[in-house]
Structure formats: structure tokens, C-alpha cells
Amino acid sequence: MGTLNQKGFSGDLFKWIFATIAGALIFIFLYRFAFQHVDLSDTLQSRTLVQYLDDHLSALGISDHSSSVINLPAPESLFFQCGSVGVAGYSQDVHKLLFGPGHVDTDRLNVWAEQWSYPFPIADLYYLTTPRTRVLIIYDEASVSFVQKLDVPQGMNVQMIAKKSLKLEDLKQQSSTLDQIHLIYLMPVHDVKTITSSLKGLTVHLVEVDLKTKTLKYHNDQTKMFYLGDAMLYGAFFAPDQYDCLQNKALERFWQAADLMKERALLLRTKTDDAFCKDVLFEASKVLESMMNVDEGEVLQHAMEKLEGQNNLLEKRDCLLVY
């Protein structure tokens, strides 16, 4: 090993320093390259998975009232945030009304698609759940007829139970291995504290539905919301914590559909010579216009009833229909 001589560094010492610096630079370069490659592979894999989920959901939406199971090759950490699907750091807005858990680690998703019409076609709604999420619909005598009509696919892990048969202690025992439990009360809830304390230790989402006023209350954060049609209500069964945001997205789609139907009514009006039909179609277009940018459930429900009346009137007189 060389040391300092009269002329400065010896050749050997220079070579060692040079090789060390060059080696370190090459090592850093390769190290960074390897990490970038891993990042790229992960992003590609995540993007492919999101696209796979999106395509699967789109295909499901083709037919009305269809359900399916999406099996993933390996357990994944999935995020469903107000219409966006995310996997491991990559997120994409799939432009769908997806009612599902905010975050879930799973290799199996149960999916259900339903066409949302109120009363004209508006959008396809998608509901997602996992085997580790349980939805319990609690009914009383006043809401039993609604439950009897309810047609939720079996795989969605939704159970109906009469309030008098509900035993919270048993429920806690049965649900101890689950990620979360959604309690949907189709009646006023007066004993929120008793329910939450009885199910302490479980992740519980508590929703109170008023079928008469078509409103719901999410007790976890005291949010009051509304729904337009049963398909939208089902969204609260599967994504109670995200319903508020998804309700706004759903409203935007509703306004789009109302706008299109308004234009359609005005167009059809030009195709009839009957003065009565012309008048009712024009009035209907005004009702549809009045719905635009309105975010009050009661106002929209009232307008919809008016529109239904106008449509029935047109049907009776053998006119062209609004929807």
C-alpha cells in the first residue's frame, strides 16, 4: 500500500481512492435504478388491478340487478374513496358510483350492480362488500313490507332481523372476527348509547332510515342525508361512512340525467300536434329544469311526484311520454 512520497500520492493509493469513488457512484446508480424499477412495477401492477376492477364492474353494470364475486390473485389493500379506486399508492377515479368500504384488505370482493332510475334512468350503482363485513337490517312492524320486497343478492352478506329478535350480546359474539358491522335501523333509534356500548370493541356503523320521509341519519357523525329511490338507499347499507360524499356525486348524475330528459321532452314536443300533449310536455320540461342544482331531498321528491303525475297524464291521453 502506497503512502505519500515526494511526488504526492502513490499510484496504488490513487487507484484505491478512484475505485472507491467510482464504485460508490455506480452502486448508488444501480441502487436507485433498482428502487425505481420496483416502483414502476408496483405502479403498473396497481394500475392493471384498478383497470381490472373497473372493467369487471362495467361488465356487471350491463345487466340490471346482477351480482358477482371478484377474486384477486392475492390479498390486496384496496381503497374506495367516493368513486375512486386505489391500490397501494395508486388511485384512479373510475367515474362510477361505488358504495363500498373506505379501506379493505382482501382477496375477495362481493359486488352488486343496480340500475338507478328515479323514475327515468340516471346511473348504474355499484355496491361492494367483503366476507368480513356484515350488514344487518333491523325492522319493525311498520317496515316489514319494505324488507319483504328487498331483493339483495345472497353474497352481499346482508341479513334482516326483527327488532324484537335482536340480541346485541349474541351479535357481538357472532361478529367478533369481522372487520365491521353495519346496523341499519328501519325505525327511530332511541338507544344509541346502549347499542354502541353493547358492541364495544367492534367497528360499528349505525344508520337510521326513515322510509316515510326518505331520509337517513348516520349516527356515527350525526349526518342527516336523504335518498332518491331504493337503489340509492342500498348505498347507505354498504358505505354509510361515505354516503354523504357519494350522495353529492349521485346528485350531479341526477342533474345531468334531468337535463337530458328536459331536452328530450322539448324535442318530443315538436313531434306532436296535440295541444294538450304539447302543454304537458312543456310543463314537464319546466319541472325537470326546476330540479337542476337542487340538493334538498324533499323538493326533489315533490318535483318527482309532479313529474310522475304528468307522465301518467300523457300516457292516458296516448301522448309521447316524458320517460
Next chain:
Amino acid sequence: MKRGQVEINETLLVLFVIVLLLIVGMVMYFRFSLAKVETLGDTLDEQESTVLLAQASTFPEFRCNDRDCMDTSKFLPFRTTVHTYAPFYTSSLGYKKITVSQVYPLTTNVLCTLELYSQDAYPENCGFWMLYDRQPTPLKQAITASTFVSLYFPEIDEYRIGRLEVTRYA
């Protein structure tokens, strides 16, 4: 040249060759990776288009109420809706062209417009509707897929056979 200088030159040469080999390797690797990513992108786009073709006829914007068909009276209003809600449609549909043409009974190959719609001869006076069209610049390629659909004309309360075409631009 002194011995020390020769050794340094040798070291530099070896280093240069190693770096050169690394760079060549990297360039080749990136080129293969890029080709792989592009192929994957094309495959995903193709899948998306196939799903879109199957799905488009059931879009709430076009579909009949309670029936498995496309409501032609929604086609012209949809053009207005696309403009009004441009951000939503451009991001959800992307660079695509969606057209619907009447196949049976055969009519003229004329684009249906509001002007033609208002005429008494409608729907015999036109044959196809342009529902959506957004092209990238520059346009590299366009791949079209089509399927048969059932068309409903509420104005004459009649069903006809049509063809739905989805063109994917790249």
C-alpha cells in the same frame, strides 16, 4: 509515458468500458420496458373499448326506460349534455368516437341533426347519429369495433335494428 500514468490510463479505460456497458444495458432495458408498458397500455385500452362497446347500449343516457333498447330520442339531447358536462364526459370516455347507425330498414347515410329531426320525414331522412367524438392531436391510430343494437323511435313507436360503433383513438 511513465508507468504510473499508464496504470491510471488503464484504470480509466476499464472504468469507461464498464460505464459504457452499463449505459448500453440500461438503454436496452428501458427500451424493452417501454415496449412492455406500451403493450400493456394497448391491451388495457382494448379491454376498456370492448367493455365500453358492450356497455354503451345500456348507458342510462341512451337506454330505454324498462326495456332493453336504445332510445333514439335521447341521442340529439345527449350531444347538448356532452357539451354542458364536458369535464365529466371527456374524462370518463376519453379519446373515443361513438356512433349509432340505422341498419334495418335501410335509410340514407346522412347524419341526423336537429334540423332533420324537426322535419316530417324523420326518421327516414337520416341514417346515423354522432353521439360523441373526441380526437387526440396528433392522431396515430383509430380502431373500431361494432355491435348490433335495438333502436326505439318513440315518435313513431317503432323498433328498428341499428349498429353501435365505438372507435378508440390513440
